[in-house]
Amino acid sequence: MIEIDGITKRYDDNTVVNNVTMTIEPRTVTVIVGTSGSGKTTLLRMINRLVEPTSGTIRLDGEDNHTMPGYELRRRIGYAIQGHGLFPHRTVAQNIATVPVLLGWDRARIDAKVAELLALFQLDPTLFAARFPHELSGGQQQRVGVARALAAEPNVLLMDEPFGALDPIIRAKAQADLLDIQRLLKTTIVLVTHDMDEAFHLADKIAVMDKGELVQYGAPAELVKNPATEFVETLIGASERPFRLLSIETAGEAVEPGTADGKPLPEATSQRDALSEMLWTGRHALPVAAADGRILGRVTLEGLTRRAAKPQ
Numbered sequence: 001m002i003e004i005d006g007i008t009k010r011y012d013d014n015t016v017v018n019n020v021t022m023t024i025e026p027r028t029v030t031v032i033v034g035t036s037g038s039g040k041t042t043l044l045r046m047i048n049r050l051v052e053p054t055s056g057t058i059r060l061d062g063e064d065n066h067t068m069p070g071y072e073l074r075r076r077i078g079y080a081i082q083g084h085g086l087f088p089h090r091t092v093a094q095n096i097a098t099v100p101v102l103l104g105w106d107r108a109r110i111d112a113k114v115a116e117l118l119a120l121f122q123l124d125p126t127l128f129a130a131r132f133p134h135e136l137s138g139g140q141q142q143r144v145g146v147a148r149a150l151a152a153e154p155n156v157l158l159m160d161e162p163f164g165a166l167d168p169i170i171r172a173k174a175q176a177d178l179l180d181i182q183r184l185l186k187t188t189i190v191l192v193t194h195d196m197d198e199a200f201h202l203a204d205k206i207a208v209m210d211k212g213e214l215v216q217y218g219a220p221a222e223l224v225k226n227p228a229t230e231f232v233e234t235l236i237g238a239s240e241r242p243f244r245l246l247s248i249e250t251a252g253e254a255v256e257p258g259t260a261d262g263k264p265l266p267e268a269t270s271q272r273d274a275l276s277e278m279l280w281t282g283r284h285a286l287p288v289a290a291a292d293g294r295i296l297g298r299v300t301l302e303g304l305t306r307r308a309a310k311p312q
C-alpha cells in the first residue's frame, strides 16, 4: 500500500503539488491524468524520492519513504519513463541487470532474472541479450525499459508516459502486455499519462490532477458517473461517456445465455470493441469465446446499450 499524506511540493513561490492525500491499494493500477504542468510527474517522483517534498509524507507498506535508504527504495520501486532511459553503451542484458548489480546479487541469480524477463517480454535471448539499445525498435526498447524496472522484483512500478512514443498498434499491444504482466507479478502500478483512452483501459483507479490539486480520485466508472468538477467532465469528454463505460469492461463480463452467428469475440475484448464490431457487421448479437475456444454465450446490442447508459 502507498499512503500519500498531505504531500506538497513548492519551487520558490510556485506550488506544483498542493496538499495531495491518497491511498493506493496493493496490486492495483492507478493512473494519474491531468493537463500539462498539473504536477503529475512531480507527484509520481515524490513516491521514489527523485523529488523531495516540501511537506507531507509518503508511506510504503506503513514505512515512511523518507527514512528508507536509497538501495531499499530502488529494490522496492521500479521506474520506467518515456524514451525508456536505456544506457546506450550497455547491452540489453546489462541494462536489465542494472539494479540487481547495484544490489550485489550473485551472477547466477542475475543471469536467471535477465533470462526470465527477456522471455516474459517476448524478446528471444539469443537475438536480443547482446544487442545495444540503438539496435532495437522503439517498441522493443520500451519493453526492455519496463523489464529493467522490474528486475529487482519491486512491489511498486512507477511509469511516466511509458507508451507515449509508440505508434497506436504497438501501444495497444504494450498496454495489453502490461496488464498481463501486472496480473502475473501482482505489482502495484502507478502510471502517468495524457491519454484518457489509455487511462480508462488500464486503471483500477484514476487520479485527476488540476493545477497541483488532486481534484478526483476514484474508479473509472465513478468519474464518468459523478465528475467532481467541470474540469474532470471536460477531461473525460461529455460525448465519450457511454464509450468510456464500455471500454472499462470486457465482452466476457457482458455475456448473456444464447447463441449467435458470426465469428466469436475473445472474452477479453472490450465491450466498446464488441459494440463496434456489431455496428460494423450489422449484427444484433455476437458469440463470445473463452481463451480455449469454448463458446460462453453471446453479447447483444440491447445488453451493451443498457451498459452504456448513465449509471443510476
Ligand SMILES: Nc1ncnc2c1ncn2[C@@H]1O[C@H](COP(=O)(O)OP(=O)(O)OP(=O)(O)O)[C@@H](O)[C@H]1O
Residues within 6 Å of the ligand: 011, 016, 034, 035, 036, 037, 038, 039, 040, 041, 042, 043
Ligand atoms: N525542478 C523544477 N524547478 C522548478 N519548477 C519545476 C521543476 N520541475 C517541475 N517544475 C514545474 O512544476 C510544474 C509541474 O510539473 P510536472 O512535470 O509535475 O507536470 P506534469 O503534469 O507532469 O506535466 P507534463 O504532462 O507536461 O509532463 C510545472 O509548472 C513545472 O514547470
